[in-house]
Amino acid sequence: xAVSETELHKEAERLYQNLKNVGWTFEDCEIIAPLTLExxxxxxxxxAIILAHSYVTPDIIFGVADYxxxxxxxxxxxxxTDADIIIFSGVVFMAETAxxxxxxxxxxxxxxxxxxxxxxxxxxxxxxxxxxQFPGVLVxxxxxxxxxxxxxxxxxxxxxxVEDIVNKLDAERIIFIPDKNMANYLRRVTDKExxxxxxxxxxxxxxxxxxxxxxxxxYGQDIVILAHSECPPDVIDRVDFVEGTSGMRKYIASHPExxxxxxxxxxxxxxxxxxxxxxxxxIGSCVLCPYMKRNELRNILQAxxxxxxxxIITIPEEIRVKAKRSLDRMFEMS
Numbered sequence: 001x002a003v004s005e006t007e008l009h010k011e012a013e014r015l016y017q018n019l020k021n022v023g024w025t026f027e028d029c030e031i032i033a034p035l036t037l038e039x040x041x042x043x044x045x046x047x048a049i050i051l052a053h054s055y056v057t058p059d060i061i062f063g064v065a066d067y068x069x070x071x072x073x074x075x076x077x078x079x080x081t082d083a084d085i086i087i088f089s090g091v092v093f094m095a096e097t098a099x100x101x102x103x104x105x106x107x108x109x110x111x112x113x114x115x116x117x118x119x120x121x122x123x124x125x126x127x128x129x130x131x132x133q134f135p136g137v138l139v140x141x142x143x144x145x146x147x148x149x150x151x152x153x154x155x156x157x158x159x160x161x162v163e164d165i166v167n168k169l170d171a172e173r174i175i176f177i178p179d180k181n182m183a184n185y186l187r188r189v190t191d192k193e194x195x196x197x198x199x200x201x202x203x204x205x206x207x208x209x210x211x212x213x214x215x216x217x218x219y220g221q222d223i224v225i226l227a228h229s230e231c232p233p234d235v236i237d238r239v240d241f242v243e244g245t246s247g248m249r250k251y252i253a254s255h256p257e258x259x260x261x262x263x264x265x266x267x268x269x270x271x272x273x274x275x276x277x278x279x280x281x282x283i284g285s286c287v288l289c290p291y292m293k294r295n296e297l298r299n300i301l302q303a304x305x306x307x308x309x310x311x312i313i314t315i316p317e318e319i320r321v322k323a324k325r326s327l328d329r330m331f332e333m334s
Contacts, residue, residue: 046085087304147320172193
């Protein structure tokens with residue numbers, strides 16, 4: 001795509017207004033300006049939108065994304081648009097969720113290697129075995145699961161609504177899959193019996209409680225520490241607030257008097273919040289998701305231009321319909 005020097009300079013300036021808050025120089029923005037210009041032009045030509053999870057890099061979030069946030073919120077937004085094509089800059093299970101909710105749209109993932117340790121921890125067959133082992137017990141599936149797992153579940157939940165939905169369920173005993181750490185968190189906030197599974201998030205499971213203690217020692221009462229509910233119990237014990245990414249954002253927005261935060265979650269969220277709340281200071285956990293970082297401007301451009309067959313999300317209709325049922329039940333109870 002041929003562009004003038006004036007267009008490139010203007011694009012670099014646009015990028016710099018946001019990315020300077022996370023350490024990018026104007027020269028850095030000049031380097032990626034040709035890519036972001038081409039991607040944004042192709043989106044218009046192909047009636048496409050780009051969804052970016054909060055853990056991908058800020059050049060994607062603030063350079064080419066139409067919507068950014070958590071996985072389910074993005075999929076719901078995409079279903080409400082008239083776009084023909086959805087590029088989901090996140091991980092594969094998120095793109096599957098978008099396809100479940102928007103079967104008529106073409107959903108593309110930039111990197112098929114962008115997996116998820118939680119989603120990869122359990123299969124539909126594993127859920128069927130659990131149901132045989134615990135007959136009649138409701139299966140509650142975290143949204144961080146594949147379509148075939150959602151299809152076997154009774155209801156899905158997110159980190160934002162899991163506590164509310166589990167407490168509303170007409171059951172004294174549930175199977176919660178696949179996040180063992182979130183199951184442990186649930187035991188703190190419900191009287192129900194929780195049958196758990198052995199899955200964990202490789203990011204949150206590796207957040208060190210000593211980093212929380214060091215932050216307390218350094219900043220004292222001047223720091224508010226927020227943790228994702230996928231974190232281990234010894235991290236949860238040491239923080240001020242526990243929620244998912246959207247809950248953390250709401251907390252920060254509703255507490256303008258708080259100026260310094262530590263985020264016990266994937267480091268990308270600190271970058272996003274540093275741009276969105278430039279008057280605050282954010283300290284990340286220094287734990288990166290290797291899967292999320294497989295999303296790059298170059299593979300987004302390639303996916304828009306000429307997607308490979310394995311980048312295009314396909315789900316057998318029988319599985320899609322059953323998976324959507326578990327998501328619909330969640331929407332009804334939220």
